[in-house]
Amino acid sequence: DQQVKQNSPSLSVQEGRISILNCDYTNSMFDYFLWYKKYPAEGPTFLISISSIKDKNEDGRFTVFLNKSAKHLSLHIVPSQPGDSAVYFCAASGNQFYFGTGTSLTVIP
């Protein structure tokens, strides 16, 4: 049973434009949500997180939005840069950690 879902396996965006990565979850008891970025042959690295009591968290070019009623979160990257090309995983935390299947982002120069 996939409790965290990323329905878009891939996304291509032009450099300088906005990248929007989406994530849906099923368990309303999750209290923390995180985004990780992964380059090939490396482990995931933490990008940004948001508590379930908030609806927005911003860190530089990265903003995460949380819509609890829709059980949906999204990561916005503005402006997108070629170095942002990677696989992005969303994750949710409750009594356990659950990762989505990942979205491969390609930023075209």
Next chain:
Amino acid sequence: EAGVAQSPRYKIIEKRQSVAFWCNPISGHATLYWYQQILGQGPKLLIQFQNNGVVDDSQLPKDRFSAERLKGVDSTLKIQPAKLEDSAVYLCASSLGLAGTYEQFFGPGTRLTVL
């Protein structure tokens, strides 16, 4: 600050053989995690330690997988005997405290191929 270390980076074995992976977390991190990431999927938590005690091993196939964290520092994950479906990247991560508010730091992973 040194990151999470894992070895080996790659391992190829035949089915029914045994294999062991090693992880050294970031110094001072009380919580250690082992994940299995099958190609095209997200990481799946296998086991979580808090110091040298097991917090969660509900998704660990205990008939063939075992893990230990002696002295609450480094950890080993063993598979015995291996099956074809165990082919995956095994990721180790550590954090200061339990998941959620504490960021997890991941190692580079061990890519296991079972033939």
